[in-house]
Amino acid sequence: MRNLAADDELRFLSLNTATVRGQGDLLTILDAAARHGISIVSPWRDQVQDVGLDRAVRALRDGRFALSGYCRGGLFPTDADHRAEERGDNRRAIDEALALGAPCLVIVVGGLPQYTRSDAAPSHDIADARAQVADGLAAMLDYAESVGMPLALEPLHPMTAAERSCLNTLRQALDLCDQLDPQRSRGLGIALDVYHVWWDFEVMEQIARMGRDRLLTFHVCDWLVPTTNLLTGRGMMGDGVIEIRKLRGAVEALGYEGACEVEVLSDDWWRRPIDEVLETMIERYHTAC
C-alpha cells in the first residue's frame, strides 16, 4: 500500500474541481491548484462550459495538469420527448472528455425522470428508470468505445436514488458492467467513491470482484455525523467515520496506482477561502487517507 504521508510531490492527489466550486470559476481553481502544487484535477462539465471548452483545454495544457476524470455524463431516465436531447448531450460529453484529455468520463446515471429534467413526464417506476439506464448506457458505450473514451460508472449512495442515481451499489454497477461488457474489453468500468459505498456490508467482496481492470478512478471524502444535507453535506477526509485507508488498501491490493481524487460537495467548505480548503485537503491527504 502506498504511503501517502510521504508523497510530498502530491503525485497521487487529484482535485475534483467541485470541491471548490463555490470559490470561483475553473480558471481561478486551476490557478489556486497550481499555487498549492496540485497537478491532477477532475473538472465538471458545467465548470468547463462556463469558461468555454477551448479556454479550459488551454488552461489545463498551459498549467501542465493531468486529469483523473471528467464529471459527468449519464442522467439517462427521461421521457420520449427528451430522449434525443439526452443522447446528444451524452455524445457531447464524450467529445469534451476527449478534447480535455481525460482518462475516463464519469457516469452518474440519474434517478426518476422529473428530478433530472423538471419538464419530463414524472414517474415513480424505478425499475423502468433502471431499464432506461441500461439502454442509454449501451448506446453511449457504442460511441465511447468507437472513439476510445472509457466510461466510469459511479454507484451513488442509496439516499440519492430518487433524485440523482438509481445505480446504488457496487454489486449493481458490476452487474451492469457484466451485462454490457462481459468480455471486459469495451472500456466500461467503475468510479469508486468511498462516500457512496463505505456502508455496504459486501463492499470488500465486490471490490475484489471488480478487479483492477474495471477500476477507473477512486474518490475520497468523508461521511459526517450528523449528516445534515443529502447532497451537499459531505465532509473532508478525517472529519467523519469512513475507514478510507481500509478501502484504499483494498483497491491498491488490486494493483490500483491511480489518483486519490478528492471530491467534497459541502456548503460548509464552499464558504471558506480557497487556499484554506486546498491546504486542509493536502494535509488530510497526507494524514487521513
Added chain:
Amino acid sequence: MRNLAADDELRFLSLNTATVRGQGDLLTILDAAARHGISIVSPWRDQVQDVGLDRAVRALRDGRFALSGYCRGGLFPTDADHRAEERGDNRRAIDEALALGAPCLVIVVGGLPQYTRSDAAPSHDIADARAQVADGLAAMLDYAESVGMPLALEPLHPMTAAERSCLNTLRQALDLCDQLDPQRSRGLGIALDVYHVWWDFEVMEQIARMGRDRLLTFHVCDWLVPTTNLLTGRGMMGDGVIEIRKLRGAVEALGYEGACEVEVLSDDWWRRPIDEVLETMIERYHTAC
C-alpha cells in the same frame, strides 16, 4: 392482493405509535386510535416506559388492541464496559414484548458504538460493529426462542449506517437469518419497511428469498423529495416516490396477510393535531397503499 380501499373496518391497518409521538403519551395515543377505529398498534419501548408497563398492558387490554409488533430491541455494538447493560436491556425488551402480547420484537441493530451510548469507546470499525451484531443477536435469540418471542430484524436505510443500524439491506438481513437460523425454526425473521428498502435494485428478488415464514411485520411510509432530515424526514404514504403497492403486492404474493403498519417519523407530522394525522393516515391507507 388485498383491496385496502375497501377495508372500512381497518382490519389490516396498524398504527406505529411513533407516528404520533409528538402529540402525547401512549395513553393519549391509544384513546385517539380508538376514536378513529384503529384496533392494531405497535408501541415503542420508551413510550411504554413513560406510562409504566402495567398501565400500558391494561390500556391495551381495556381498549381491545391487538399488536403488530413492539419497537425495539437491539443496539448491540458497544464496548466491554457496556456489554452487560446491552444484554440485560435486550432481555428486558423481550420480557416486555411478552407482557404486552406482541407477536414479535423489532430489532434495530445499532451503528457505531459511540452513537448509541455516548460514553462508549468510539470506533469507526463497521465490520467489527457487524460482528458484534451477530454475537449479540445470537445471545438474544437463545433467550427469545426459549420464551417464544419472535425477533424481527429490521434492515435500515444505508444512510443510517453510522448512527442507527449497520444492517442495511434485505440481503444482509437474510444472510444473518441464514447464519443464525439455517433451519428457519427459531423465530428469527424480518421487519420489512418500504422506506428502508425501496431503493434496492434487488429488493424483489430478496423478498422472494425471504419467504412468508420469515416476514414478521410490514411497515409503510414514504420517501419525500427532497428529504431534509435523515432521521425525521419521512413522508405520509402518497406524498413521496415509493411504489408502496408494488412492494405490498410482492409480500402478499408470499402469502402475507398481516398488518400494514404505518410508521412515519416526521417533524412535520409531529407538529399537527393528532386527529388530523390519524384521519390522513386512514385516508392514505385506503388510497396510497
